[in-house]
Amino acid sequence: MTQENYNAYQTAQKQFDDVADLVNLNQSAREILxxxxxxxxxxxxxxxxxxxxxxxxxxxxxxxxxxxxxxxxxxxxxxxxxxxxxxxxxxxxxxxxxxxxxxxxxxxxxxxxxxxxxxxxxxxxxxxxxxxxxxxxxxxxxxxxxxxxxxxxxxxxxxxxxxxxxxxxxxxxxxxxxxxxxxSLGRTEATGYGVIYTLREALKTLNIDITETTASIQGFGNVAEYAARLYSAMGGKILTISTWDNQDKKAYTYRNPNGIDVDQLVLIKDKFGTIDKEKAVSMGYELLDGDAWLEQEVDILLPAALENQITAEKFPLINQSVKVICEGANGPTSTEADQLIKDRGIYLVPDFLCNAGGVTCSYFEQVQSNMNYFWDKEEVLDKLDTKMTAAFHAVHELAEEKQLYMRDAAYVIAIDRVANAVKQRGWI
CATH class of the missing domain: 3.40.50.10860 (Leucine Dehydrogenase, chain A, domain 1)
Incomplete structure (x- = not known):
């Protein structure tokens, strides 16, 4: 499916259909969900x-x-x-x-x-x-x-x-x-931090030291910025960041082989994540094509922009060094590319697990607002880490037990929980 005729809803439905077949979901539940x-x-x-x-x-x-x-x-x-x-x-x-x-x-x-x-x-x-x-x-x-x-x-x-x-x-x-x-305190960081909490756990299961890894990131909005900040704080090195340039109406990839200084780039980006390319070049960053973030010799790819960014057509660009894809964006990978990721043996942390930190912290905010009692930032982030870590291991353990692709394992857990709620309510 090309970028021009990509339909996110068709992708979401196909992902659902595949897992519904896998777990033999009954017809009435399928029609509702x-x-x-x-x-x-x-x-x-x-x-x-x-x-x-x-x-x-x-x-x-x-x-x-x-x-x-x-x-x-x-x-x-x-x-x-x-x-x-x-x-x-x-x-x-x-x-x-x-x-x-x-x-x-x-x-x-x-x-x-x-x-x-x-x-x-x-x-x-x-x-x-x-x-x-x-x-x-x-x-x-x-x-x-x-x-x-x-x-x-x-x-x-x-x-x-x-x-x-x-x-x-x-x-x-x-x-x-x-x-x-x-x-809520911590809400700004929540989605990006959640991405890295799941990445940290994924690297542990693969016996990879995060301090010895390199990453390439697509996007530099809120999610990507805070993911980049926490990943760097944990000792990882970011080699490239790709982001949209609103003035030129195209994407550019900014590269620093010695590692990107996130704080430095934050100072020259606007609130929509566009980096001032002239200032970046003057600081010594290489200016590359928008898809160059895929080609880097790194351990981790972190798509944190929009949907349908890793496609079957673009997949051959991905360097053989890549061991983990951590989906910070919603729907960044096409269903055709999923099969190629499986075939190459890249470990994938799927979007609706990986980037769930934002909605989890939104839930915390809702609870605090309804109680009119607010937690400090450390408590919020500790609760977020606990939730994200537990969710990751539930998915990983099911994937290992049933020999499932991580996206499929996450769907099995989620669909089972929602289908049970539908049944318990008497809707089917």
């Missing part, structure tokens, strides 16, 4: 700064809530599609199940480019999104959070609109809020 329970499609009229009105498309999709309220982020993306959101809502169901938190899966999105909107326009867009959904979200049925190109400020505008309409305070209705306004 293969498609979203509910979808909301709507338009959002926004008064622009120049006095004109622009109409944006918005979506909220709730895949399954048998284990608890739907949970999932809201993406801002000019190329957003409803099928991508369907896939992401489905992956959220498996993600919350594999780390065993009492939530379901949902996802939202607005077709827009916030990089071209003023702060005032972004605020009106956020409030308009909530006005369309206020009857269908909340701490008891569906809890949104930030995602691609959305942030804590967007979440606070959305929460304020929700509470204004409801006429009361509901701090647990939306997560990813600013610290001091109901947000």
């Amino acid at each position: 293969r498609e979203p329970s509910r979808e909301f499609h709507f338009t959002i009229p926004v008064k622009m700064d120049d006095g004109t009105t622009k109409v944006f498309k918005g979506y909220r999709i709730q895949h399954n809530d048998a284990r608890g309220p739907a949970k999932g982020g809201i993406r801002f993306d000019p190329n957003e599609t409803v099928d991508t959101i369907r896939a992401l809502s489905m992956w959220m169901t498996w993600k919350t199940a594999v780390v065993d938190i009492p939530l379901g899966g949902g996802k939202g999105g607005i077709v827009c480019d916030p990089r071209t909107l003023s702060d005032a326009e972004q605020e009106r867009l956020c409030r308009g999104y909530i006005r369309q959904l206020v009857k269908n979200i909340g701490e008891l049925n569906d809890v949104p959070a930030p995602d691609v190109m959305s942030n804590a400020q967007h979440m606070l505008w959305m929460l304020d609109e929700y509470e204004t309409i409801k006429g009361a305070r509901y701090p647990g209705a939306i997560t990813g809020k600013p610290v001091g306004m109901g947000g």
Whole structure:
């Protein structure tokens, strides 16, 4: 499947179908879990700064809530599609199940480019999104959070609109809020740190010392930045980081054979993860093609950008030295590439396990907001480490016991938990 005709929802459904066949899931459970329970499609009229009105498309999709309220982020993306959101809502169901938190899966999105909107326009867009959904979200049925190109400020505008309409305070209705306004300490780092907690455990099972490893990372947004920070702090060396350049409308790979200084690159990136290439080159970084991150002689590949980045067409670029692929992004690997990864014997930490740190910490934030009692950062990160480590070993042990690919093992655990919840509720 090429990048042009890639459909994330088809990928998510095929992954589900393969495991449903593997575990002989009954037909009624398949029908419930293969498609979203509910979808909301709507338009959002926004008064622009120049006095004109622009109409944006918005979506909220709730895949399954048998284990608890739907949970999932809201993406801002000019190329957003409803099928991508369907896939992401489905992956959220498996993600919350594999780390065993009492939530379901949902996802939202607005077709827009916030990089071209003023702060005032972004605020009106956020409030308009909530006005369309206020009857269908909340701490008891569906809890949104930030995602691609959305942030804590967007979440606070959305929460304020929700509470204004409801006429009361509901701090647990939306997560990813600013610290001091109901947000949790550690939430900023959570997804990236969770990626490295699972990587650390994977390396232990392979008897590889993390201090002797090298890595290549795709992406330099929040997830990639904090994954890079923790990986470096644990003694690993990052040779390359690849990220999108919004000005040139293409990706570049930045390489330093002596190891990338994460703090240095953070100083020259914008809030969307774009690195100032002129400054990077002046600092001595090699500027390479966007796919060059795949070709590096490293031990670890860490895709932490968007979906469908490791494909059958690109797989031959991957250096023979690669031992582990740790999926920080959602759906970065195509189903065709999965087979090639298996054939080469690369150890894969699948996305909905690897990057579940964000939703786990969002759950912690929801609990804290509902209690109106907040934990310190060390406690949050300790709880996160415990959850991620336990989830990793449950998947790894099943994979070893049944001789399964790690992605399949993670699906078996997640689907079994959700299917049992559906059965216990009497839905089948």
